[in-house]
Amino acid sequence: MARSDLPAVARLFSRTFRARKGVVAPGLEAYLETVFFGSPHYRPENGSMVHAGENGVTSAILAVPMEFSAHGRPVMARLLCAFMADGKDGATGAARLARQMHAARQEMCFSDSSSPASADQCLAGGGSVLPIQSLEWRRAFRPLTAAAIACGRAVPVLRSRAVLAPLGWLDQAMRRRRPSIRPPSVPECRTIPATPDAFFACAAPMLFRFPVRPAWTREEFDWLVGIASLNRSLGELHVRIVLDRGGLPIGAFLYFGRKGREATVLNLLCAAGREFDVVGQMLSSLDAEGYACAGGIAQPFMMNAISRQRWLSFKHRGYFCLVTRHADIKEAALRNDIYIGGLASESWSRLLTDF
Numbered sequence: 001m002a003r004s005d006l007p008a009v010a011r012l013f014s015r016t017f018r019a020r021k022g023v024v025a026p027g028l029e030a031y032l033e034t035v036f037f038g039s040p041h042y043r044p045e046n047g048s049m050v051h052a053g054e055n056g057v058t059s060a061i062l063a064v065p066m067e068f069s070a071h072g073r074p075v076m077a078r079l080l081c082a083f084m085a086d087g088k089d090g091a092t093g094a095a096r097l098a099r100q101m102h103a104a105r106q107e108m109c110f111s112d113s114s115s116p117a118s119a120d121q122c123l124a125g126g127g128s129v130l131p132i133q134s135l136e137w138r139r140a141f142r143p144l145t146a147a148a149i150a151c152g153r154a155v156p157v158l159r160s161r162a163v164l165a166p167l168g169w170l171d172q173a174m175r176r177r178r179p180s181i182r183p184p185s186v187p188e189c190r191t192i193p194a195t196p197d198a199f200f201a202c203a204a205p206m207l208f209r210f211p212v213r214p215a216w217t218r219e220e221f222d223w224l225v226g227i228a229s230l231n232r233s234l235g236e237l238h239v240r241i242v243l244d245r246g247g248l249p250i251g252a253f254l255y256f257g258r259k260g261r262e263a264t265v266l267n268l269l270c271a272a273g274r275e276f277d278v279v280g281q282m283l284s285s286l287d288a289e290g291y292a293c294a295g296g297i298a299q300p301f302m303m304n305a306i307s308r309q310r311w312l313s314f315k316h317r318g319y320f321c322l323v324t325r326h327a328d329i330k331e332a333a334l335r336n337d338i339y340i341g342g343l344a345s346e347s348w349s350r351l352l353t354d355f
Contacts, residue, residue, distance in 0.1 A: 007024075101125060
């Protein structure tokens with residue numbers, strides 16, 4: 001994909017995912033350029049791909065290059081963000097693009113929002129579906145408000161202040177009568193506000209236990225935080241560090257927050273063996289900040305700690321697909337020896353929430 005393709009790709013995205021014929025949302029073309037040409041790792045050979053037919057661009061795969069460390073060696077992966085085709089005219093191009101994504105051709109490609117059809121293509125091409133990362137956990141702190149927010153995706157009036165305010169009063173009464181709604185704080189642990197710099201400093205030692213993990217150079221991490229911060233529909237981007245009684249960091253989490261509404265956890269990290277402490281303290285602090293609920297991508301190493309929570313639910317968020325020609329990367333993913341998701345996925349993208 002070249003920059004000159006952006007107007008056609010913006011129209012294709014609008015027709016495919018928003019059912020708009022020829023109408024492109026303001027800002028979409030500029031956002032596509034920022035995301036898909038702005039990465040410090042961008043090169044034409046590891047970027048997005050389009051197929052042009054007689055009538056111009058009829059199919060496309062949007063991709064962001066991301067560097068990973070795989071068993072100690074650098075691997076330039078690609079995050080696949082959207083696979084689009086324009087009806088029958090795009091079917092041929094889509095088939096050709098899909099063949100380019102076969103495992104034998106790729107260092108590492110992944111997507112965390114694949115449809116059933118895309119998941120089937122991934123498996124047919126030698127890829128894998130990661131079942132746990134395909135789930136989203138959700139913990140309610142104020143259950144009535146949380147239910148209205150969830151249903152508000154289909155019925156927007158339920159998210160209005162006129163509805164949420166009285167539900168908030170009822171939630172207060174419920175929390176007094178049902179103490180289990182409140183996640184307890186963890187003795188001898190505390191949560192402090194922090195900067196992205198502090199999260200970056202915590203990341204390397206906490207990620208080291210995973211043979212396959214984001215490399216996160218400083219330049220790439222800063223770019224990802226900046227691009228994620230553009231997603232204002234999910235709220236402000238916050239960082240918190242979890243400290244033990246001696247003041248040492250044992251965990252860190254990065255999340256979007258809409259005050260009084262939802263907290264969307266992008267990345268949650270912890271020292272090995274401190275999963276219960278960090279998960280419990282994270283949820284206790286988000287409850288104390290007044291959010292109605294919190295949610296995030298499920299991670300295998302956190303599943304035991306997350307699953308012990310009360311007022312918890314899981315839902316399928318989209319298939320998490322991975323293709324690679326390297327057997328050791330595929331085996332690590334199937335053993336759950338991989339850290340992926342959050343900034344190292346599409347969770348931050350405005351293409352999922354806006355336009």
